[in-house]
Amino acid sequence: MSTGPALVSILRQGSTLVASIHTALDDSQMLRFQDDLVRQIGEHRSRGVIIDVAALDVLDSFGTRTLRTIAEMARLRGARTVVVGIQPEVAYSMVQLGTGVGGLTTALDLEDGLALLADLTDSSNGPGPVVSR
Known part of the structure; x- marks a missing residue:
C-alpha cells in the first residue's frame, strides 16, 4: 500500500x-x-532543531501556533529550534494578519539556520538551563 x-x-x-x-x-x-x-528529539538526544518551511506558500494561524508550541516543547526537552525559509509573501501575510512568529528564532535559509543554531547551542555550554519566569 503506497501512501x-x-x-x-x-x-x-x-x-x-x-x-x-x-x-x-x-x-x-x-x-x-x-x-x-x-x-x-528525545530518541536522538538532539540539541538543536531546524524546521524548514521554504516549500510553504501559506502559513495559517494554527500552523504558526503549532511551530511555536514545537519550539517550546523542544526547549523543555533541551533543544533549541530555528525556523528557516519563510517566503517573503508568507512573511507579509503573517504580519498583515497579525499571526507573527512571536518568540520563534528564525533565519533566512538552512545554511543560516545551521550557523545560528551552532551559536545558540555552543558545544561547550549546551543549550543552557530551562528557566521559568
Missing part, C-alpha cells in the same frame, strides 16, 4: 534534527508532525 510522497522529512545531522515540510499540512498532519518531531 504517496512524504509530506515532511525529519533527518538527523549530528545532534541536530532537520525537519523539512514539503507541502501544506492540515491540522491533524501538523499535530502528527509535532508529535513525531518531539519524540525524535
